[in-house]
Each structure stands twice: as structure tokens, then as C-alpha cells.
Amino acid sequence: SRSINLAVIPGDGIGQEVVAEGLKVLSAVLPQDVKLETKEYDFGAKRYHATGETLTDADLDSLKRHDAILLGAIGDPSVPSGVLERGFLLKLRFAFDHHVNLRPSKLLPGVATPLAGQPEIDFVVVREGTEGPYTGNGGTIRKGTAHEVATEVSVNTAFGVERVVRDAFARAQARPRKKLTLVHKNNVLTFAGHLWTNIFNKVAEEYPEVTTDYIHVDAATIYLVTDPGRFDVIVTDNLFGDIITDLAAAVSGGIGVAASGNINPTREFPSMFEPVHGSAPDIAGQGKADPTATVLSVALLLRHLGYDAEADRIDAAVAADLTERAGQPARSTSAIGDALAVRVAG
Amino acid sequence: SRSINLAVIPGDGIGQEVVAEGLKVLSAVLPQDVKLETKEYDFGAKRYHATGETLTDADLDSLKRHDAILLGAIGDPSVPSGVLERGFLLKLRFAFDHHVNLRPSKLLPGVATPLAGQPEIDFVVVREGTEGPYTGNGGTIRKGTAHEVATEVSVNTAFGVERVVRDAFARAQARPRKKLTLVHKNNVLTFAGHLWTNIFNKVAEEYPEVTTDYIHVDAATIYLVTDPGRFDVIVTDNLFGDIITDLAAAVSGGIGVAASGNINPTREFPSMFEPVHGSAPDIAGQGKADPTATVLSVALLLRHLGYDAEADRIDAAVAADLTERAGQPARSTSAIGDALAVRVAG
Ligand SMILES: CC(C)[C@H](C(=O)O)[C@@H](O)C(=O)O
Ligand SMILES: CC(C)[C@H](C(=O)O)[C@@H](O)C(=O)O
Numbered sequence: 001s002r003s004i005n006l007a008v009i010p011g012d013g014i015g016q017e018v019v020a021e022g023l024k025v026l027s028a029v030l031p032q033d034v035k036l037e038t039k040e041y042d043f044g045a046k047r048y049h050a051t052g053e054t055l056t057d058a059d060l061d062s063l064k065r066h067d068a069i070l071l072g073a074i075g076d077p078s079v080p081s082g083v084l085e086r087g088f089l090l091k092l093r094f095a096f097d098h099h100v101n102l103r104p105s106k107l108l109p110g111v112a113t114p115l116a117g118q119p120e121i122d123f124v125v126v127r128e129g130t131e132g133p134y135t136g137n138g139g140t141i142r143k144g145t146a147h148e149v150a151t152e153v154s155v156n157t158a159f160g161v162e163r164v165v166r167d168a169f170a171r172a173q174a175r176p177r178k179k180l181t182l183v184h185k186n187n188v189l190t191f192a193g194h195l196w197t198n199i200f201n202k203v204a205e206e207y208p209e210v211t212t213d214y215i216h217v218d219a220a221t222i223y224l225v226t227d228p229g230r231f232d233v234i235v236t237d238n239l240f241g242d243i244i245t246d247l248a249a250a251v252s253g254g255i256g257v258a259a260s261g262n263i264n265p266t267r268e269f270p271s272m273f274e275p276v277h278g279s280a281p282d283i284a285g286q287g288k289a290d291p292t293a294t295v296l297s298v299a300l301l302l303r304h305l306g307y308d309a310e311a312d313r314i315d316a317a318v319a320a321d322l323t324e325r326a327g328q329p330a331r332s333t334s335a336i337g338d339a340l341a342v343r344v345a346g
Numbered sequence: 347s348r349s350i351n352l353a354v355i356p357g358d359g360i361g362q363e364v365v366a367e368g369l370k371v372l373s374a375v376l377p378q379d380v381k382l383e384t385k386e387y388d389f390g391a392k393r394y395h396a397t398g399e400t401l402t403d404a405d406l407d408s409l410k411r412h413d414a415i416l417l418g419a420i421g422d423p424s425v426p427s428g429v430l431e432r433g434f435l436l437k438l439r440f441a442f443d444h445h446v447n448l449r450p451s452k453l454l455p456g457v458a459t460p461l462a463g464q465p466e467i468d469f470v471v472v473r474e475g476t477e478g479p480y481t482g483n484g485g486t487i488r489k490g491t492a493h494e495v496a497t498e499v500s501v502n503t504a505f506g507v508e509r510v511v512r513d514a515f516a517r518a519q520a521r522p523r524k525k526l527t528l529v530h531k532n533n534v535l536t537f538a539g540h541l542w543t544n545i546f547n548k549v550a551e552e553y554p555e556v557t558t559d560y561i562h563v564d565a566a567t568i569y570l571v572t573d574p575g576r577f578d579v580i581v582t583d584n585l586f587g588d589i590i591t592d593l594a595a596a597v598s599g600g601i602g603v604a605a606s607g608n609i610n611p612t613r614e615f616p617s618m619f620e621p622v623h624g625s626a627p628d629i630a631g632q633g634k635a636d637p638t639a640t641v642l643s644v645a646l647l648l649r650h651l652g653y654d655a656e657a658d659r660i661d662a663a664v665a666a667d668l669t670e671r672a673g674q675p676a677r678s679t680s681a682i683g684d685a686l687a688v689r690v691a692g
Binding site: 134137142148158195249250 | 485493494541
């Protein structure tokens with residue numbers, strides 16, 4: 001008999017609320033014979049204030065034993081900027097070698113977008129997750145003085161770039177349009193840019209069916225608002241991926257519906273799935289948060305674990321629900337979760 | 347009697363065409379008593395192919411003697427990515443210490459935007475121009491092997507950050523809304539992020555009338571499409587500024603109307619003014635390029651040199667022309683230039 005042993009990290013702010021709905025839909029969609037075990041972890045601002053800990057070695061040991069991790073949101077204004085981001089979120093991505101940060105963008109019929117003319121949007125960003133300017137390399141000298149110098153080092157390795165580029169080519173090959181765009185800034189960041197571009201061109205030779213192109217990150221933001229339909233799969237570095245996926249989320253229905261997976265394709269460590277949005281402390285505890293992004297992250301989780309049919313059912317339920325929502329008064333977090341749970345079970 | 351001694355760099359692709367119109371409008375707007383002298387320089391792809399040179403010490407010596415520089419566009423697909431960017435554009439910005447890269451965004455009535463609902467957009471980005479990941483620091487080891495490592499170092503100094511932050515506060519203070527937003531990624535790039543944030547907060551104390559806030563660069567891209575009206579003045583680093591100003595241009599009328607100034611406020615070296623767009627080789631020589639961004643860059647140039655009334659006349663002429671354009675068939679590059687020249691003279 002099959003089983004899923006899930007680590008659940010509700011986290012801060014609206015994290016609690018949206019994760020509850022994610023689990024609700026997960027339970028509803030899973031076949032009877034699949035045993036779902038969950039263990040909740042208390043990471044986030046509360047634990048940090050109580051203990052000073054963000055993510056210990058013992059925590060990592062424990063998390064390691066799960067099949068996957070579902071995360072709500074981590075972050076609170078009471079904690080200095082960077083402490084939970086570097087001490088928890090990025091620490092986990094690096095510790096579990098989550099080098100494929102998968103962020104699909106699809107504008108569903110009837111869903112509001114800030115763009116005029118309701119363009120067709122259906123692409124996925126493969127963001128590198130363990131290198132670039134996210135490594136924490138760099139430092140500060142003469143801190144707090146008029147002569148302070150602070151550096152940030154973007155580290156890019158052939159090993160790290162090639163594995164994520166390969167993952168992106170395989171995804172592009174599996175999609176109907178078979179198109180892959182490299183986004184970088186190789187005319188300015190020439191060291192990293194050449195590495196990315198050369199590896200991209202080398203791997204491209206093995207995928208003759210995949211159409212490729214290259215766009216600078218600044219120009220990519222233009223296309224994302226003027227011609228988002230030009231994108232199918234995008235591969236890019238950690239920082240550029242961070243920036244363009246927020247923009248991608250904004251144009252394709254908002255961060256209320258943007259899902260992501262922090263994936264280790266080798267399965268050496270569990271992958272983590274989370275909504276792109278943050279903890280939104282301003283609306284926390286009010287039942288106002290949209291759990292859709294978390295529910296879609298559950299679909300990514302299921303697909304990663306091989307439950308494709310169940311993932312498809314969630315995607316279809318969300319599409320139907322979003323279409324139905326258009327023009328209706330806003331529903332509460334749990335009302336949306338309930339509706340989705342009914343749909344996926346049906 | 348007054349005079350302007352201008353260096354003119356038409357450059358590549360549509361650069362030639364748009365600069366011609368910029369000069370046409372400049373001549374038309376200047377009062378009789380101002381003597382305009384121009385010297386044309388042949389920088390760009392053609393000279394690079396002929397001589398291997400991009401920008402020599404002798405070139406810099408010569409450019410230095412001008413009051414300001416007007417640039418069309420530099421870049422051509424026949425030149426490897428990075429050669430002209432690093433060898434000319436960035437070399438000039440660094441050599442002349444163009445630390446304030448000024449990029450206004452204003453959506454004029456009737457002008458097309460990809461955003462629904464024709465939002466109000468009127469802000470200016472003050473992008474740092476001489477530091478960050480643009481310094482060329484970094485390198486590559488084991489190039490071309492499976493063990494290649496490429497680094498890019500973002501260099502940030504208290505000196506460099508403080509001068510651009512001060513410039514931005516002064517600009518915010520001079521605007522009706524008096525609002526300044528710092529855009530960075532201080533939760534991940536904590537070394538540079540703390541330097542920027544601390545200096546920003548310190549200088550803020552001297553400007554009690556200026557309302558300040560902070561946004562991560564990824565979230566800034568969301569606001570630029572969902573609520574661009576929230577911005578008045580933005581100050582940010584070199585790379586984030588590059589990215590968000592292309593997006594800002596896209597939402598506020600397109601890169602056909604986005605102007606920029608690479609400014610050295612100390613006036614130790616001449617400042618350079620250029621459209622945000624590139625050389626667009628696909629439409630070069632066809633009279634299709636919109637010279638408006640170049641004409642608006644001429645207005646920034648005039649304002650920098652103290653010709654405020656003339657700059658205002660250009661801005662007004664462009665506003666009137668853009669409003670008139672709405673729904674009309676596209677005009678040629680020179681037709682737009684002619685129309686603007688007539689308006690500013692009138
Ligand atoms: C919170 C932050 C560390 C994170 C990132 O920059 O990756 C977030 O913006 C994201 O996109 O998941
Ligand atoms: C061409 C390139 C070097 C330049 C930059 O990155 O600054 C351009 O994108 C710009 O914004 O002026």
C-alpha cells in the first residue's frame with residue numbers, strides 16, 4: 001500500500017490558514033489506499049523569538065525523513081530582514097539542494113490580470129535555486145563608517161548551471177510548444193553570462209526539437225507585460241528568477257494563485273512546495289487569504305511524487321473554481337478550500 | 347553669450363535616425379543667442395570592426411571637453427555580447443563617474459500601455475550607475491570545463507550609495523508628493539542590503555518632509571503593474587535599476603518614449619543622455635523608429651545644463667504630440683521629429 005509522509009510547515013502570518021486548506025484538498029484528492037501521514041513543524045518567527053533558532057541540524061535530520069515538505073509562508077516584521085530568509089528559507093533550499101525552483105504561470109479564463117486584453121499566458125520558469133547571488137558569499141568591511149564596502153558574490157558553476165539547464169530542456173521537450181528561453185544579463189555580467197550561455201547552447205544540441213532563444217532580464221520584463229504569450233519554458237539564475245517570477249505571478253492572476261516547487265530531482269532530499277506569496281501579516285488571521293496558490297503547490301507536490309492523476313484533478317478544480325469566481329464576491333480562505341475539496345473529491 | 351558644446355554619438359542601428367531628430371528639436375528649441383556646437387563621434391559596431399577599438403583614452407580626452415553628450419544607441423548582433431556594452435557604454439559611465447542614472451516614467455494621456463484601465467503613472471527612478479554588479483569584478487576559473495566557476499561581484503560603497511541616495515532625496519523633496527522608495531533585496535543580499543538600508547534611513551532623517559518606504563525588487567515588479575501610482579521617486583542599485591526601468595518604460599508608454607540621463611552631478615565630467623531603448627537593428631534605416639525617447643533625453647540634457655524653460659517646452663510638445671498620435675496611423679521617424687520641432691519653436 002502506498003503512503004505519503006509529509007512535513008508540514010505552516011509558518012507565519014497567513015501561512016497557517018492557507019496550509020490548512022492545502023491539506024484539506026490533499027486529503028480529499030488522495031485515493032483511499034494512500035496513507036497520508038503529516039508532521040507539523042513550528043518554524044518561523046514565533047520559534048525564533050522563543051529560542052533564537054531558525055533551523056537546526058536536528059531539524060534538518062528530522063525533515064530529511066519525509067517524502068516532501070509543504071510550506072505556508074515564513075516571515076514577520078518583528079524579525080529583522082534576512083534572519084528568517086537566510087536562516088530558514090534559503091538554508092533549507094541549500095541544505096536539501098533544491099536546485100530546480102519550478103514556477104508555472106498560467107492565466108486561466110476569467111481570472112483578473114492587470115494587463116489589458118486578457119492575453120494568453122502559459123509558461124513555466126525554471127529558476128536555479130542553489131547558486132548565483134543567493135549563496136551568501138560576500139561581506140562587509142568598515143561597517144557603519146563612511147568607508148564601508150559591502151560585496152555580494154554571485155557564484156555560478158558549470159555543474160550547477162548544467163543540471164538546471166538540462167532540467168529545463170527536458171521540460172520544454174515534454175511540452176507541446178517545445179520552446180526554451182534563457183534569461184540572463186550576459187552583456188554586463190559577462191563571466192556568469194558566458195558560462196550560462198555556453199552551457200545552454202551546448203545542451204541545446206541534444207534537443208534539436210526544442211526552439212531556443214535568449215533574452216536579457218531587463219527586456220524579459222518588457223515581454224512579460226507586452227507579449228507574455230511568447231514564453232513557454234524559461235530557465236534563469238536564482239536572482240533573475242526571483243524577480244521575473246513575481247512579475248509573472250502578477251500578470252497571470254496575482255500571487256494569490258502562484259505556486260512553486262523547490263525541487264531536488266535526484267530525490268536525495270525531500271523537495272519543498274510553497275506558494276510564491278509571503279506571510280502577508282496585514283491580513284493574517286482574518287480568513288481573507290487566498291489558499292489557491294498553496295493548493296496548486298500541493299498539485300506540484302503530488303506530481304513530483306508521481307500522483308499525476310490527482311495533480312491533474314487539483315489543477316482542473318482550481319481552473320473551474322477560478323472561472324466561477326469571476327465577478328462574484330470574495331469568499332473566505334476556508335470557503336475556497338471547501339469548494340476545492342468538494343471538486344477534487346467529486 | 348551662451349553656448350552648448352555637444353558631443354553627438356549616433357551609434358548603431360536606429361541610433362543615427364533618432365539622434366538626427368533629437369538634434370533637430372534641440373536646434374529648434376534653443377533661443378537665438380545660444381550657440382550650439384556639435385561634434386559627431388563614430389563609436390559603435392562599425393568602428394569596432396574596422397579598428398578593434400571601442401573607446402580609447404584619446405576618445406575620453408576628447409569627449410571630456412564637451413558640455414554634455416547625446417547618444418543614440420550602441421550595439422549590433424555582429425559584435426559579441428558584452429564587447430560594446432562593457433567596452434563602450436559602461437566604460438564611459440564609469441570613466442565619467444555617471445553615478446546618477448535618471449529615468450523618468452510618465453504615462454501621458456492617450457498613450458498606449460499594456461496595463462488595463464490606463465492607470466496614473468508619474469515617477470522617476472534614480473538608478474546608481476557606477477557600482478553594484480556592474481563593476482566588472484569577478485572572473486572565471488577552469489573556463490570551458492565541467493569544473494568552471496564564474497563569479498560576479500557586486501561592489502557597494504558607503505561613498506557610492508550615499509551620494510546617489512542623497513540625490514534621490516533631493517529630487518523627492520522637490521516633487522509635490524515628496525515620496526521616496528528604496529528598492530533592493532535586503533533580505534537575501536544582506537551585506538549590500540544593510541549598507542543601502544542604513545544609509546537610506548540615515549539620510550531620511552535630514553528630510554523629514556519626505557515619506558519613505560522600502561520594497562524588495564521582486565515585489566516592486568508586482569507594484570509596477572498592479573499599482574504604479576504608488577511610486578514617486580525610486581532609488582535603487584545599478585542592476586535592479588536596469589531591470590525595473592525597462593519594466594517601467596514598458597508600462598508607461600513603451601521604450602519608444604523612455605528617456606534617460608547618465609549624470610555626474612559634480613559636473614567634473616560631462617553627463618550623457620540617451621534613450622533607454624537599444625539599436626533595434628531589425629527596424630534600422632527604415633524610418634520606423636520613434637525618436638521621442640531621444641527627444642525627451644534632449645530635454646533631460648537641457649535641464650541638466652540649466653535650460654529649464656526649453657526643457658519644459660520639449661516636454662509639453664511631446665505630451666501634445668503623443669496625445670494627438672492616439673489612434674492615428676504611425677508616422678515616420680522624421681515626421682515625428684518635424685512635428686516636435688515645429689511645436690517647440692512655436
Ligand atoms: C523570501 C525570499 C528569500 C524568497 C527568495 O528571494 O527566493 C522569495 O522572494 C521567493 O521568491 O521565494
Ligand atoms: C546595454 C546595457 C549595458 C545597459 C545596462 O544594462 O545598463 C542597458 O540595458 C541600459 O539600461 O542602459
